[in-house]
Amino acid sequence: VERLGTVAIIGVGLIGGSIGRALRARGLAERVIGIGRDQARLDKAKHLGAIDITATDVAQGVKSADVAVVCTPVSRVAADLCAAALAGPSAMLLTDAGSTKQTIVDAVERDERGRTMYVGAHPIAGSERQGAAHARDDLFDGRACVLTPTQNTPPDRVGRARGFWSGLGCRIVEASPEEHDKALALTSHLPHVVAAALTATVPAEMLPLTAGAYRDGTRVASSDAGLWTAIFLQNRDALLHALDTYQTQINDFRLLLTTRDADALREWWESFKARRDLLRESDSSPIAQNTANDLESET
Amino acid sequence: VERLGTVAIIGVGLIGGSIGRALRARGLAERVIGIGRDQARLDKAKHLGAIDITATDVAQGVKSADVAVVCTPVSRVAADLCAAALAGPSAMLLTDAGSTKQTIVDAVERDERGRTMYVGAHPIAGSERQGAAHARDDLFDGRACVLTPTQNTPPDRVGRARGFWSGLGCRIVEASPEEHDKALALTSHLPHVVAAALTATVPAEMLPLTAGAYRDGTRVASSDAGLWTAIFLQNRDALLHALDTYQTQINDFRLLLTTRDADALREWWESFKARRDLLRESDSSPIAQNTANDLESET
Numbered sequence: 001v002e003r004l005g006t007v008a009i010i011g012v013g014l015i016g017g018s019i020g021r022a023l024r025a026r027g028l029a030e031r032v033i034g035i036g037r038d039q040a041r042l043d044k045a046k047h048l049g050a051i052d053i054t055a056t057d058v059a060q061g062v063k064s065a066d067v068a069v070v071c072t073p074v075s076r077v078a079a080d081l082c083a084a085a086l087a088g089p090s091a092m093l094l095t096d097a098g099s100t101k102q103t104i105v106d107a108v109e110r111d112e113r114g115r116t117m118y119v120g121a122h123p124i125a126g127s128e129r130q131g132a133a134h135a136r137d138d139l140f141d142g143r144a145c146v147l148t149p150t151q152n153t154p155p156d157r158v159g160r161a162r163g164f165w166s167g168l169g170c171r172i173v174e175a176s177p178e179e180h181d182k183a184l185a186l187t188s189h190l191p192h193v194v195a196a197a198l199t200a201t202v203p204a205e206m207l208p209l210t211a212g213a214y215r216d217g218t219r220v221a222s223s224d225a226g227l228w229t230a231i232f233l234q235n236r237d238a239l240l241h242a243l244d245t246y247q248t249q250i251n252d253f254r255l256l257l258t259t260r261d262a263d264a265l266r267e268w269w270e271s272f273k274a275r276r277d278l279l280r281e282s283d284s285s286p287i288a289q290n291t292a293n294d295l296e297s298e299t
Numbered sequence: 300v301e302r303l304g305t306v307a308i309i310g311v312g313l314i315g316g317s318i319g320r321a322l323r324a325r326g327l328a329e330r331v332i333g334i335g336r337d338q339a340r341l342d343k344a345k346h347l348g349a350i351d352i353t354a355t356d357v358a359q360g361v362k363s364a365d366v367a368v369v370c371t372p373v374s375r376v377a378a379d380l381c382a383a384a385l386a387g388p389s390a391m392l393l394t395d396a397g398s399t400k401q402t403i404v405d406a407v408e409r410d411e412r413g414r415t416m417y418v419g420a421h422p423i424a425g426s427e428r429q430g431a432a433h434a435r436d437d438l439f440d441g442r443a444c445v446l447t448p449t450q451n452t453p454p455d456r457v458g459r460a461r462g463f464w465s466g467l468g469c470r471i472v473e474a475s476p477e478e479h480d481k482a483l484a485l486t487s488h489l490p491h492v493v494a495a496a497l498t499a500t501v502p503a504e505m506l507p508l509t510a511g512a513y514r515d516g517t518r519v520a521s522s523d524a525g526l527w528t529a530i531f532l533q534n535r536d537a538l539l540h541a542l543d544t545y546q547t548q549i550n551d552f553r554l555l556l557t558t559r560d561a562d563a564l565r566e567w568w569e570s571f572k573a574r575r576d577l578l579r580e581s582d583s584s585p586i587a588q589n590t591a592n593d594l595e596s597e598t
Binding site: 124125126127128143144146171173183184186187188190191192193194195196197198199200201202203204206207208209210211212213214215216217218219220221222223225226228229230232233236239240242243245246247249250253254257258260262265266268269270271272273275276277278279280 | 423424425426427442443445470472482483485486487489490491492493494495496497498499500501502503505506507508509510511512513514515516517518519520521522524525527528529531532535538539541542544545546548549552553556557559561564565567568569570571572574575576577578
C-alpha cells in the first residue's frame with residue numbers, strides 16, 4: 001500500500017474518528033486533518049489520537065488533501081462533499097461513509113467538480129454509540145465496504161478508493177447506488193426499525209422480566225434518533241418495500257399460530273434457522289466471502 | 300440458606316444443567332440427581348460436573364428427593380411434574396423452569412398429589428444454545444425468577460421455592476400464571492418471533508452486507524424450532540395480543556415514513572430510546588430493581 005500524504009476527515013464522530021485511528025495505527029498517512037464545526041470536539045478527538053491536526057473550515061482543511069472523506073450525518077453528506085470538491089486540489093480522491101447512496105451520489109454527480117473526484121462508499125460498521133470517544137482502530141477490520149461508482153466515475157478514483165478503504169481493513173464490494181440502497185434497507189435499516197418497534201412495544205415496567213432476546217433485539221434502539229430519521233427518509237422507498245416483505249413473514253407466522261399449525265410453525269422456523277446458524281461460526285467464513293463476491297457488479 | 304439433601308433435576312439440558320452446576324458450585328445440596336431418557340447425555344452432563352448421579356426413570360430418580368425441578372420442553376413439563384409428584388415423598392418441593400405457566404399450572408392443579416407440592420417457576424435466563432455442554436453455574440445470577448403460586452398452593456412450599464431459586468442466584472418476582480404469560484409474551488416470546496421474521500426477510504446472499512443490527516436482532520433465531528413452537532402454542536392468545544401491539548408500532552412508523560414526517564419520526568424514536576438506554580447501564584440498577592418490586596403481586 002502506497003503511503004498517503006494528507007487525509008482530511010470531515011466529521012470526526014464514531015466513523016470519522018475510527019478512520020483516523022485506523023490510518024494512524026497502520027501508518028497509512030503522513031497527516032490526518034479532522035474537520036468539524038465544534039473546536040472542543042475536535043480537540044477531544046485529537047487528544048484521543050484520532051487526528052493530528054484540526055480545522056473548523058472545510059475549505060482550509062482540504063486545501064492540500066490527497067483524500068477527503070466525509071463522515072457527517074447523511075442529511076449533510078452531499079453538501080459537505082461539494083464544499084470539499086470546491087476547495088480541494090483537482091487530484092484529490094473524494095469519498096464518504098454515508099449509510100445511503102442514491103441521494104448522495106445523484107447530488108454530487110450534478111456538481112461539475114465533485115463528479116470528477118468522487119467515489120461513493122459505505123463501510124458497513126458502526127455502533128449504537130456516538131462520538132470519537134467510542135472510535136476504534138479496528139472498527140473496519142473484515143467489514144464490508146460498498147463502493148458505488150457509476151458510469152460517470154473516473155476509473156482511477158475507483159482504484160484509489162478501493163486502496164483507501166481496503167487499507168483501513170475493509171472487504172470491498174461494488175454495487176450501484178440503487179442496489180446498495182435496496183440491500184441496506186433489508187440488512188441495516190429494517191433491523192433498526194424492528195428494534196425500535198420492539199422497544200416501543202414492551203412497557204418500561206416489564207424490563208425486569210426481559211432477557212437476552214429483548215436485550216439483543218433492541219440494542220440499536222439506543223442509536224441517535226436524528227441520524228436514523230435522516231437515513232430512513234433518504235431511503236424511504238426501499239425501506240417501505242423491505243417493511244412489506246417483513247410484514248409478509250409476520251403475517252405468515254400469525255396465521256400459523258392462529259390455526260395452531262405446529263408442524264408448519266416448526267418448518268417456518270427451520271427454513272431460515274440454518275441461515276442464521278452460519279453467521280454464528282464467523283463473519284468471514286469462506287461462505288460469506290463467496291457470497292460477497294457474488295454481489296459485486298464489477299471487480 | 301439451609302443445605303438441601305437430594306435435588307432431582309428432570310431434563311438436564313442448558314437450564315437443568317445450569318441448575319445442577321449452580322447447586323454444586325454453591326454447595327447447596329448433598330447430591331444432585333440428573334434424570335433423563337438418554338443415558339449418554341446424562342453421562343456427559345455428569346462428566347461436565349452438572350450432576351452427581353444419573354437416572355433414566357423418573358419414579359426411581361425422585362424417590363428420596365427433597366426438591367424435584369422439571370426442566371424439560373414445555374410440552375412435556377406438566378406430565379413430568381405429575382410423574383414426579385406420584386413417585387416423590389410427600390414432603391418434596393416440586394417446581395419447574397417452563398417458559399409458560401398457565402397451561403402447566405392448570406394441569407398440575409388438576410392432579411391431586413401434584414397440587415400439594417408444586418410451585419410454578421420460570422427463571423428468565425437462557426441462550427439460543429442447547430444442551431448441558433453450554434450450562435453455566437452463573438446463568439441465574441441476578442436474573443429474575445417468576446414464581447406463580449395460586450390460592451391452592453401450600454404457603455410452606457412457596458417459602459421453600461423462594462429459598463431454592465434465590466439460592467441459585469435469582470431475584471424472586473411473584474405473579475399469577477396469567478400475569479406471567481401476558482408479560483412474557485411481550486418480553487420474551489414476541490422478541491423471538493421478531494428475530495425469526497427478520498431472519499426470514501433478509502436473503503442469505505445479503506448476509507455479507509449485514510452488521511451489528513442484524514446480527515444482534517436475529518441471534519435468537521438460532522434457537523431450537525421445536526422448543527419455541529411449543530412455547531408459542533402454549534401462550535398463543537397472549538402472543539397474538541402482543542403481536543397486535545407490536546403491529547400498531549410498525550404501522551405508526553410506516554405512516555410517518557410514508558408521509559415523510561421527519562419531526563414525528565424523531566419524536567417516535569426519542570419516546571422510547573430512554574427506556575432502552577436505561578438497560579445499557581446495568582441489568583441490576585436500582586431502577587430495574589424497583590420496577591421488579593412493583594410487579595410482585597405478593598411478597
